[in-house]
Amino acid sequence: MAKKINTNSESYLKMYSQMVKIRSFEDQANQLYLDAKMPGLTHMYSGEEAVAVGICEALTVKDKITSTHRGHGHCVAKGAELKQMFCELLGKEEGYCRGKGGSMHIADQSNGNLGANAIVGGSMGIATGSALRAKLNGDSDVTVCFFGDGATAQGLLYEVMNMAALWNLPVIYACENNGYSEYTATDEIAAGDILDRARAFGIEAHKVDGQDVLAVNKLATDLVARARKGEGPFFIELITYRYHGHHVGDINRTYYRSKEEEEDWKKNKDPIKILGDWLVSEKIASDDELQIIRDDIAAEAHVAVQYALEASYPNSNEVDMHVYMETT
Amino acid sequence: MRLITLSQAVNEAIAEEMRLDSSVFLIGEDVAEAGTPFKITSGLVEEFGTERVIDTPISEPGFMGLAVGAAMTGSRPIVDIMFGDFLFLIMDQLCNQAAKAHYMSGGKLNVPLVVRTNLGATRRSAAQHSQSLHALVSHIPGLKVAMPSSAYEAKGLLKTAIRDDNPVVIFEDKLMYQDKADVPEDEYLIPFGEAAVLQEGNQVTLIGTSSMRQVCEEAALILSDEKISVEIIDPRTLVPLDEKTILNSAKKTGRVIVVDEGHQNFGVTAEIASRISEKAFYYLDAPVIRMGAMDVPVPFSPVLEDLTVPTAEKVASNARKIVAGELVHEL
Numbered sequence: 001m002a003k004k005i006n007t008n009s010e011s012y013l014k015m016y017s018q019m020v021k022i023r024s025f026e027d028q029a030n031q032l033y034l035d036a037k038m039p040g041l042t043h044m045y046s047g048e049e050a051v052a053v054g055i056c057e058a059l060t061v062k063d064k065i066t067s068t069h070r071g072h073g074h075c076v077a078k079g080a081e082l083k084q085m086f087c088e089l090l091g092k093e094e095g096y097c098r099g100k101g102g103s104m105h106i107a108d109q110s111n112g113n114l115g116a117n118a119i120v121g122g123s124m125g126i127a128t129g130s131a132l133r134a135k136l137n138g139d140s141d142v143t144v145c146f147f148g149d150g151a152t153a154q155g156l157l158y159e160v161m162n163m164a165a166l167w168n169l170p171v172i173y174a175c176e177n178n179g180y181s182e183y184t185a186t187d188e189i190a191a192g193d194i195l196d197r198a199r200a201f202g203i204e205a206h207k208v209d210g211q212d213v214l215a216v217n218k219l220a221t222d223l224v225a226r227a228r229k230g231e232g233p234f235f236i237e238l239i240t241y242r243y244h245g246h247h248v249g250d251i252n253r254t255y256y257r258s259k260e261e262e263e264d265w266k267k268n269k270d271p272i273k274i275l276g277d278w279l280v281s282e283k284i285a286s287d288d289e290l291q292i293i294r295d296d297i298a299a300e301a302h303v304a305v306q307y308a309l310e311a312s313y314p315n316s317n318e319v320d321m322h323v324y325m326e327t328t
Numbered sequence: 329m330r331l332i333t334l335s336q337a338v339n340e341a342i343a344e345e346m347r348l349d350s351s352v353f354l355i356g357e358d359v360a361e362a363g364t365p366f367k368i369t370s371g372l373v374e375e376f377g378t379e380r381v382i383d384t385p386i387s388e389p390g391f392m393g394l395a396v397g398a399a400m401t402g403s404r405p406i407v408d409i410m411f412g413d414f415l416f417l418i419m420d421q422l423c424n425q426a427a428k429a430h431y432m433s434g435g436k437l438n439v440p441l442v443v444r445t446n447l448g449a450t451r452r453s454a455a456q457h458s459q460s461l462h463a464l465v466s467h468i469p470g471l472k473v474a475m476p477s478s479a480y481e482a483k484g485l486l487k488t489a490i491r492d493d494n495p496v497v498i499f500e501d502k503l504m505y506q507d508k509a510d511v512p513e514d515e516y517l518i519p520f521g522e523a524a525v526l527q528e529g530n531q532v533t534l535i536g537t538s539s540m541r542q543v544c545e546e547a548a549l550i551l552s553d554e555k556i557s558v559e560i561i562d563p564r565t566l567v568p569l570d571e572k573t574i575l576n577s578a579k580k581t582g583r584v585i586v587v588d589e590g591h592q593n594f595g596v597t598a599e600i601a602s603r604i605s606e607k608a609f610y611y612l613d614a615p616v617i618r619m620g621a622m623d624v625p626v627p628f629s630p631v632l633e634d635l636t637v638p639t640a641e642k643v644a645s646n647a648r649k650i651v652a653g654e655l656v657h658e659l
Contacts, residue, residue, distance in 0.1 A: 064401065098434030107433040114400055115433060119424050125393010126400060126425065133398040136353060136379055143397075156420075159390025166385075322435040323469050325493040 009284045013293070015057055015213050016279060019049035019272050020294050022073045024301035025082055026244075029072065029089060029103075033248040037309065039091055042103040044244035045073030050271035051176050051238045052077035054216025055144055058224045064112045064130045064143040066123035069104045070176075070242070071116030074146050079111035082301055086308030093314040100314075100322065112141075121147055121154030124173075128160040131171035131232070142170045142227045144220075150181030152194050158201075164233040165201040172223055173198065173235045176210065178242045183256050198235035210238030211271045214278070241265040330513055335368045335505040337479035338444070341486040342369065342406060344515065346376055349404060352490060353380040355391050356408025364408060366446075366505050392418040392443075396426045399441040404490060409445035412499060413459045418443075426495040427470030442489045446502040447589060448539060449637050455625035458633075460589040462537075463596045465497045466566045472520060473566040474498040477541035479509035481564055484518030492520070501539040501589075521568035525577070529557035532583040532647045535574060535600060537563055540587040546640030547647060556651050566596060571603060578604045582613035583650045587638050592620030614650035615657075619643060 026046045032038040045052070048070075056065065056077035067074040075085060080096065088095030089103050096106050107115030114130060117123040127145030134141050151157065152175060164171050181189050198205040208219050216238060223234045243266060245253045279285040285293075332340075346352045354372060356364070360383045363370030373381040384391040388409060395405035409415060415422070422443065429437045447460035466473045472494055476482035482500060489496040526541065527548060536544035541562045548558040559577050563569060578584050584604055586597040597618035604616050622636040646656050 066397075096434070097432060097436065100434045101432040105432040107429075107437055109433070109436050114397070115429065115437065117425075119420055122420060122425060125390060125395075125421055126397035128390075129394035129397020129399070129405075130401045131397075132394050133401045133403045136398075136403065137351075156389050156393060159385070159387035160393060162385055162387065163390060163394065322431045322433075324472070325430050325435070325438045325440075327491065327493045 011057065012214070012275070012279060012284055015053050015217065016272070016275050016290070017293055017297060018053045018057070018077055019213065019275065020297045021082070021301070022049045022052065022076045023272060024298045025072055025076055025085065028086070028301045028305045030244065030248055032089065032305065038089055040102060041247045041249050042089065043070040043247045044242065045070055047243035047265065047270070048176055048178060048210065048240045049073055050213035050216055050275070051174070051210045051240050052146070054213040055174055055220045057217050058220035059112070059142070059144065061111055062141045063224070064114055064127070064141060066114045066127040066143070066145050067116040068123070068146055068148060068151070069116060069118050069120070070148065071104070071106060075106050075108060075113055075116065078108065078113045080106070080108045080113065082304035083307050086305050087311050090308050090311070091313065092308055092311040094311050098314055098318060121151035121156050123147070124151070124154070124156050124160050128164050128169060128171050131164065131169035132167065134170050135167065140228055142172065142224050142232070144172045144174050146174050146176060148181070149175060149177040149179065149186045149190065149194065152197065153181070153189060158197070161198060161201045161203060161233070161235070165203050168230055168232060170227040170230070170232045172220070172227055172233065175235070175237045176240055177237050178240050180242070180246070180257065182246045183250070183253070185256060194237050195235065203233055203235050205235040205237070207237045207239065210240030211269045211274055213271055213275050241269065329510055331508040332479055332511050333506050333508050334476070334479040334482045334500065335366060337483035337511050338368050338486060338500065339371065341483045341490070343372060343375065345487055345490040346372070346380060351402060352404045352406065353382060354406045354408065355382040355384060355395055357384055357386055357410055359383060359408045365410065366502065368505065369408070388414050388417040389421055392421040393425070395441050396421055396429070396439055399426070399439040400429060400437055404440050406442045406444055406490060409443055411457050412445045412447045412461050413456050415445060415461050415464065422465065422471070422495070422497070423468045427468045430494070431470060438493050439495050440493045441495050442486070443495070443497045444486070445497065445499060447499045448501040448503050449589065449621065449626045450633055451503055452628065452630055452633065454628040458626035460499070460621060462497070462499050462566060463590045463594070466596065470495065471567060472496040474520065475538045475564065475566060476500060477536070477538050477562045477564070478504070479507065479511050481518060481562070483511055484516050485564065488517045488520055499538060504539055518564065520565045521570050523564055523570035523573040524562045525573065526560040526562055527558060529559040530581055531557040531651050532585065533559045533561060533577040533581045534585050534587060534643060534647065535561045535563065536587045537566070537596060538589060540589055540638060543638055543640050543643055544587055547643035550640060550644040551647055554648065556647065558647065574600065575604065575608050578608040579611040582611055585617040585619060585643060585646055585650070587619045587643055589621050589637060591623050592618055593623045595620045614653070617646050617650065617656050619646065
């Protein structure tokens, strides 16, 4: 484990709670799918919690993020409410996007989340443009662009990293390397070292254990502070793992990934367990206290999902609303 | 009376809006010192500096993406896409990101940006620098599309586009950059969704977009010698489209030819003709005629290229036939 970044037990417990919140959300979302209560499908973030939480806990509410099709974790970590998220997953009126976006498009601009994106790599320009705006306006916020290892195959990344490096933009490219590009091992589709691609533009690039939330948070805190001072951009590769398939319906996946490998990550590299063990060993919390946190959050997620199941669908007159914004 | 070129009109519109609103900036390839290959933005970098007149690498998807993110967080970028043909390079950022953000977020996000680009063949530039691709973006809900037909419209529509809270694509005809028109010194805006009736008549309506307005005006001159009374309409914006003015004219004259430089198949002429046929059918005395660009990639050889675009003579010939009750297309 990384050394303590500060002595604030509260921040460690917050990170623990946030990771549990993501896991609980995903457990409920998966159950909605299995029970055929959710339209469409969704992509689970379970296993990658330390990435979103470690980074977002280094950000302020004014800092921006862009997210991905596997975006529930980023959304929760940036401060979203579970009720509104479940409502969005179910296409309900009270959802973050009034049910018009769904799982792959949740945006929560009040917390600086510029939206999940169903185009792999689709938000790289948006994140970099947000950073350009900050620089032009003299705003102090930093933008984090989350994307997966699969998205490193998109050309857009290299176009925007070039401009971000040329103009010293306050953006951090956070590559969540979970080893799989949809249904294909990333080793089979990515030549060379991903970090070298950022370094080719003169961008400082780091690799970190994406299951160790304290290590992620320490690195992110440092890079965010430096980006705020105009030392950006930065690139982070976070080594992580997704417990589920590419999406909830990707059940039979032994043709690309072994069950033994999955079990190994869940048993030995689970981010919630890793932080929990450390909290106990450091006497910041007891096993019982952590159990209470997990139970409380699971109950909160259950309440939220029940609320969403009973919530109203949008009125049919909303179907052609919000195509254009009325210019005042 | 003040005659200025379409290029100057665009330059004035950008400069005026940048003076009024510090969140407006210009971004694209060679927009600063070079002033674009057409010298449209010359002088802007001297007034506004390189922070607001931003030269980019040759990375259309990249800088289009930056504009979307900047717009989503409070800026109002004007994106210069050097040739309309390069729209294909920015399709994801324009159509999947910018166009849908407001809707997908249930109205929470919006993307106030302008894509300035061009259209038009007969510049001897062959198939990848000559296309008129406005139908492509008009098909995507969430985008607005403006088609200035002179320096006057270019300035008024661009100023409106910059102030609009939605993504707008504005197409200038690259052969018209040096064409002059009367442009008032005083500030004016041209609202979207208001067609211009350029000439009133009662026997046939010619609807012409962008430079096809000139083609329609030339055709009307030819026809006036033959005592055929022509009404000319310039829609000025395709999205939103001023259907009311178009239908009223169709009902009055009973004969309509729609002229546009995009490819004819599945194009702007088809859309407008179809709306007239659906909504004014019983007023019509002849089928609505579509005249778009020929459905071939734009050829290089001048003798071939000139065959691909609608001309005043062809428009006049078709108008003459439908006024006389003759068929344009054999049964």
